Amino acid sequence: MAVFKYRALTAGGKMVVATMEAEGRADVMAHLERIEATMISVSETVAGETRSWRDRLTIEPGTEDITGFTVDLAMLLKGGVTLNEALLILTQMETRRWLVRLIEQLHVDLSSGKSFSKVLARHPRLFPPIYVKMIEVAEVSGRLEQALTSIAEERQRTERLRKRLVSALAYPAFLAVAALGVLAFVLLYIIPQFEGAIAGFRDRISPSALFVFRLSEQFRAHVDIVLIAIAALLVAFIAVKRFAQKRALWVEVLSALPLTSRIVTYHLTLTFCRTLQILLENGVDISTSLRLVRQILSLPSAGPKIDAIIADVRGGKRLSQALARHALVPGHVVQMLRVGEESGRLGESAGRIAGFYENKLDVALGRMTAIAGPVLMMGVSMLIGWLILSIMSALMSINDLLV
CATH class of the missing domain: 3.10.20 (Ubiquitin-like (UB roll))
Incomplete structure (x- = not known):
């Protein structure tokens, strides 16, 4: 075909x-x-x-748009509306043209006789495999409304966590950019005002002051290159954010830093347990659940461990045994999951662990923000103080020579 x-x-x-x-x-x-x-x-x-550049630059529904669509669809199904009618109603309710086009296409494909999961699978950029698999299982069990509700709740929880992460990193990033801006301003406009005063005395001022003046000269001489480099970095960042599918490099860097490594561990444990809970409670088997979890974990080093865990589980081992062998999550998490396995409540146990680590992650983010802000502020203050002291020491040295 x-x-x-x-x-x-x-x-x-x-x-x-x-x-x-x-x-x-x-x-x-x-x-x-x-x-x-x-x-x-x-x-x-x-x-x-492949998608053309024009298609890539076309506005597409974001993650929050898809979450809102999922919430609305679940509400309509809960009200007794059929899936086909619900999609038609959403096309009439929605005002954003790009989202209307998506829902219309879903409605047309569904009307052609395809299952809803296959219709969603045609849009992998918007509906990830975990979303499609849960819908597929729900269609078989007749629990589509419950599955959509679970998906919507999890996506809303994930989006809140993402905003919390962004806000925690935004303030330190702002301070770092402000420090670089202050440094550039001083090197471009402040230090040149004193160059005339030290003319002829460069060999007699302190090495620290001389370094500042030479740094200013080099910066002004290559300011065009610096601006081009900054513009290129901004374009590269926007391109990566717009087109890249994974953030593995950034996550790997954060996992290696002392201040953020614990946060990455908390986030990985939370994502693993929460996703496992959602999938198991919606009827997805353990092997498929692990395969789907592997696709959403952004830490590169976790991929091979998940593959090994899947192989062990398919070979007859319990999940807790495989986790203990490959050390994907902390040891006490493995113990709690073992208790859940033995009692036949693995999904419930994973949910309790996810709630615990969600609280720990929130506390860790607050602590990181509380530490990083003052540290960067002190760094900016020390940088400005060093520049001022270097200039003043140079001027005082010249004054002593003249006296």
């Missing part, structure tokens, strides 16, 4: 741009007739075709 991309006009007068698998164009036209849509254009897509 080939994949066709089409543009059509719905009975309500809305433009729909979507793709579907079909034997030929006639099947696409028949599908559009069934959903009472008027075809505008249809073309066959090339297998393995």
